[in-house]
Amino acid sequence: MKTKSLTELSTETKDFTISNLNILGRSETCAVRQDGKLSFHSAPLSIGEVFNGTGHSMSPGLINSHTHVAMSLFRDISHSQSEMIENLFFPIESNIKKEWLAALSYPALVQALKTGTTTIVDHYYSSAFIGKAIDRLGMRGFIGETIADIGGAFPSKETWQKTVDQIEDWSLSSRVSPVVCPHASDTVSKELLSEMALFAKENCLTLHMHLSQTKGEYERTKSVHNMSPVQFASKCGALGPNSLAVHLVSATDSDIQIIKDSGTTVVSCPSSQIIYEKLAPIEKFLSAGISVVIGTDCSASNDSFDMISEAKTFSLLLKDRTGRLSADKVHEILFKNPSIPLQFNSDFHEDCDFVIWKSPIDVQPIANLKSNLIFSHNGYLAQHSSIDGNWVLINGEITKATEKDLMSEFETVFSQAKTSIQTQMRKKIW
Numbered sequence: 001m002k003t004k005s006l007t008e009l010s011t012e013t014k015d016f017t018i019s020n021l022n023i024l025g026r027s028e029t030c031a032v033r034q035d036g037k038l039s040f041h042s043a044p045l046s047i048g049e050v051f052n053g054t055g056h057s058m059s060p061g062l063i064n065s066h067t068h069v070a071m072s073l074f075r076d077i078s079h080s081q082s083e084m085i086e087n088l089f090f091p092i093e094s095n096i097k098k099e100w101l102a103a104l105s106y107p108a109l110v111q112a113l114k115t116g117t118t119t120i121v122d123h124y125y126s127s128a129f130i131g132k133a134i135d136r137l138g139m140r141g142f143i144g145e146t147i148a149d150i151g152g153a154f155p156s157k158e159t160w161q162k163t164v165d166q167i168e169d170w171s172l173s174s175r176v177s178p179v180v181c182p183h184a185s186d187t188v189s190k191e192l193l194s195e196m197a198l199f200a201k202e203n204c205l206t207l208h209m210h211l212s213q214t215k216g217e218y219e220r221t222k223s224v225h226n227m228s229p230v231q232f233a234s235k236c237g238a239l240g241p242n243s244l245a246v247h248l249v250s251a252t253d254s255d256i257q258i259i260k261d262s263g264t265t266v267v268s269c270p271s272s273q274i275i276y277e278k279l280a281p282i283e284k285f286l287s288a289g290i291s292v293v294i295g296t297d298c299s300a301s302n303d304s305f306d307m308i309s310e311a312k313t314f315s316l317l318l319k320d321r322t323g324r325l326s327a328d329k330v331h332e333i334l335f336k337n338p339s340i341p342l343q344f345n346s347d348f349h350e351d352c353d354f355v356i357w358k359s360p361i362d363v364q365p366i367a368n369l370k371s372n373l374i375f376s377h378n379g380y381l382a383q384h385s386s387i388d389g390n391w392v393l394i395n396g397e398i399t400k401a402t403e404k405d406l407m408s409e410f411e412t413v414f415s416q417a418k419t420s421i422q423t424q425m426r427k428k429i430w
Helices: 084-093 098-114 127-136 158-168 190-201 215-226 227-237 253-262 268-277 284-288 308-322 327-335 369-375 403-425
Strands: 001-003 016-019 030-034 039-040 049-052 054-059 062-067 117-124 139-145 176-178 207-211 243-247 265-268 290-294 356-357 382-387 390-394
Touching: 001 030, 039 117, 039 158, 039 284, 054 369, 062 098, 062 290, 062 327, 084 403, 098 117, 098 127, 098 390, 117 127, 117 207, 127 139, 127 176, 158 190, 158 268, 190 207, 190 227, 207 227, 215 227, 265 284, 268 308, 284 290, 284 308, 290 308, 290 327, 308 327, 308 369, 327 369
Parallel strands: 001 049, 016 049, 062 117, 117 139, 139 176, 207 243, 243 265, 265 290
Antiparallel strands: 016 030, 030 039, 054 356, 356 382, 382 390
């Protein structure tokens, strides 16, 4: 049987054998997919199409644990803003039309897919439109409707009931799953947060919430409830093994103990946090034994959805704060820790999503792939990605749509949005 170059892999490739691979965290060098099931072997086999994997590596697909992919509108205009959430995001978002959101999501989704991300956890308004964009590109998503009743761009308790109805009559593909998304401790009332937390627990759903994300949120929550955002979330039942608490920039030592005791997973978005306020105490989370995962956040406060770049940033900041650098720990954060809160196996298994990376001369030699993937590779070395058994990235190009079509749709919507929002707000923004 002829052995092919990996550049010859196509969307028609089903059963395959790839030999001479460097497989992340494993000693085997041969990957086989047969009848949709992935397995690894030490000796080369010849099942299906046979490829030479020399100069390539394989990893599970990356999971971006906190995004707002539709916020491409905010790229380049937010970095100098003080309290950007209240002063910029909410006023603009209150003028966004839901039918724009799929097209506005494409810049982030395409970059994520082209840099090795296969799954995103997204928290935004009119989430069904974002889910359709995820579906279109063949990606996997955990999506939630942003819910707030005492603040934010669309404060309304009625939105929560509509969201419950949407979850109970879920119409998106099996790759896109619902999560429960209260916005933050200063925009959701005690009654509503308690109701949402109970619904998530009763329905075994992930709860994904900004928490103690700014000094302002901490002060407002303390003023209204006489407790910290973390204490408030705990009192409302919003913390637990299936909860993702995003940011925790202003968390105190006692808050960290509450997070630890509850089994909640913390989402760190280091680039975003530094741009909009300051880095969260990531060294304290890890020292306390708290499970941590990584997200990029949004175009407003990061401008990149490259998870390899974000993981490198996280690692260097952790080294700066602790004096320690552990490739094994970062591997755990990227590929193992998302499993519990998302109730989804994020590591290698027979049905897993995976990425094949080019490992050219400029990242050689590779003595430790766990380290090399973060510190020597970059996201755009992702060559092929498989999600749910389908090739969604081939030779660095998306397969489910053309970038030309996506760009055309995005440019049309962005032009409409720019004109409409600036007219409504009576000011020039872009």
